[in-house]
Amino acid sequence: MFRILAIPFGWLMRGCYILVKNYGLALFIFTFIIKLIMLPSSIKQQKSSARMARLAPKREQIMKKYANNREKQNEAMMELYNQEGVSPTGGCGTMIITYLILFAIIEVVYAPMTYISGLDSEKITAASQTVVNYYQMSQAVKNDIPEGFAAAPTISQRLAEGTNLEELLKGYNENLKLDDSVISEMAATFEANPGLDEYFNNESKVSKRLMAGGTARAELVVLSVAKDYPQLFDSEISDFCDSFNYTFLGFYLGEYPSWKSVYILIPILSFLSQIALTIISQFMMKRNKQDVQGSKGMMGMLYALPIISFIIAFSFPAGIGIYWIFSSVLSLVQTVCVNLYFTPERMEKILAKEAKKKGRRPSLYQMALEQQKAQQGGADGSLLNDLDSGDVKLSKNERKEIERQKINEARKKLVDDDEENVDPRILEARRRMAEKYGDSDD
Numbered sequence: 001m002f003r004i005l006a007i008p009f010g011w012l013m014r015g016c017y018i019l020v021k022n023y024g025l026a027l028f029i030f031t032f033i034i035k036l037i038m039l040p041s042s043i044k045q046q047k048s049s050a051r052m053a054r055l056a057p058k059r060e061q062i063m064k065k066y067a068n069n070r071e072k073q074n075e076a077m078m079e080l081y082n083q084e085g086v087s088p089t090g091g092c093g094t095m096i097i098t099y100l101i102l103f104a105i106i107e108v109v110y111a112p113m114t115y116i117s118g119l120d121s122e123k124i125t126a127a128s129q130t131v132v133n134y135y136q137m138s139q140a141v142k143n144d145i146p147e148g149f150a151a152a153p154t155i156s157q158r159l160a161e162g163t164n165l166e167e168l169l170k171g172y173n174e175n176l177k178l179d180d181s182v183i184s185e186m187a188a189t190f191e192a193n194p195g196l197d198e199y200f201n202n203e204s205k206v207s208k209r210l211m212a213g214g215t216a217r218a219e220l221v222v223l224s225v226a227k228d229y230p231q232l233f234d235s236e237i238s239d240f241c242d243s244f245n246y247t248f249l250g251f252y253l254g255e256y257p258s259w260k261s262v263y264i265l266i267p268i269l270s271f272l273s274q275i276a277l278t279i280i281s282q283f284m285m286k287r288n289k290q291d292v293q294g295s296k297g298m299m300g301m302l303y304a305l306p307i308i309s310f311i312i313a314f315s316f317p318a319g320i321g322i323y324w325i326f327s328s329v330l331s332l333v334q335t336v337c338v339n340l341y342f343t344p345e346r347m348e349k350i351l352a353k354e355a356k357k358k359g360r361r362p363s364l365y366q367m368a369l370e371q372q373k374a375q376q377g378g379a380d381g382s383l384l385n386d387l388d389s390g391d392v393k394l395s396k397n398e399r400k401e402i403e404r405q406k407i408n409e410a411r412k413k414l415v416d417d418d419e420e421n422v423d424p425r426i427l428e429a430r431r432r433m434a435e436k437y438g439d440s441d442d
Contacts, residue, residue, distance in 0.1 A: 010115025024248020273328035
């Protein structure tokens with residue numbers, strides 16, 4: 001699924017990289033574009049928060065009025081949300097989209113050659129398989145410790161002893177299952193490149209964590225190996241790897257952060273940027289008198305995100321942590337700008353203007369509520385009556401809507417009662433006239 005999502009993001013990343021010729025800068029431009037695309041969703045979420053804030057007094061009164069009847073309290077809340085066109089889960093969609101983008105970006109970061117190079121996929125697959133083959137064979141050589149030796153002899157040492165390298169490698173091939181032609185080619189390559197097996201066994205050169213993912217995660221290893229041993233690959237692969245700038249401010253984005261390296265700055269900055277985003281978001285919501293208490297269901301997740309980003313930054317190559325930092329910083333800027341523009345006064349005018357629009361298409365949440373009412377035998381308006389007669393103060397438009405519903409129900413009942421005593425031929429004539437002239441009971 002995430003690979004399918006990664007395809008369009010890969011196209012976008014490729015365009016960004018062609019523009020700046022640096023993967024880190026391309027990642028920043030990419031994140032900026034994604035934030036622009038998500039801006040309408042952020043504005044919609046802002047409006048939803050403002051609507052929830054307007055409903056705070058009514059929600060409190062509903063909770064007091066039906067304090068001893070949880071079921072009726074929930075029904076009244078749902079009806080209030082429906083009436084105001086508000087969804088209490090309005091922010092979940094944005095959160096889901098954010099995580100889908102993140103996992104798609106993980107694929108793009110792991111496979112820059114696939115999504116950015118434009119090279120033939122078969123050549124990329126072959127290059128990844130080559131790295132895997134040499135790594136696994138080098139590991140087999142390293143793990144073959146003859147009796148009486150403290151460590152396994154290297155291939156160079158074995159060749160110095162007169163060992164037939166091809167026959168030696170065939171002996172390790174029981175688990176690798178490689179073709180004899182591949183073994184012969186590898187033997188010749190090892191002989192022509194002394195120290196190649198030691199290179200693949202050096203974790204600072206070839207990441208054990210990346211190689212654990214097989215060919216699916218080997219592209220980042222190809223990028224580094226091709227610069228040191230270009231002869232192992234097709235010339236197009238080697239040329240791309242030589243020119244490809246997979247860095248940001250000197251950080252190689254294929255490296256895994258650890259406590260023992262300067263890359264520890266990436267998880268730390270990721271954590272701090274997420275904390276700053278959460279705190280400032282809450283401050284801006286309180287400043288604009290938005291409903292902070294009403295979104296308690298998401299509060300735990302918001303404060304858990306910094307910890308999650310910290311773990312993610314350790315668990316994936318540095319490129320993921322850099323993206324998370326970019327995303328947090330740009331989200332922070334976007335949050336401040338949106339909240340400064342949509343002041344409570346301006347938001348109130350916008351919501352009032354939207355409320356006056358007629359024939360507004362109901363939301364999925366509203367349609368779900370209507371369907372639930374239909375399954376329960378239809379709404380009788382009792383909750384609306386309870387609210388209207390209690391302490392909850394409804395707006396003028398809300399009262400008019402309730403009165404209109406009552407009048408329509410009374411009119412319909414009167415017509416239904418009248419139809420029971422009217423000659424069927426008269427009813428049929430009425431029906432034909434209504435169809436002819438477009439009249440209706442409404």
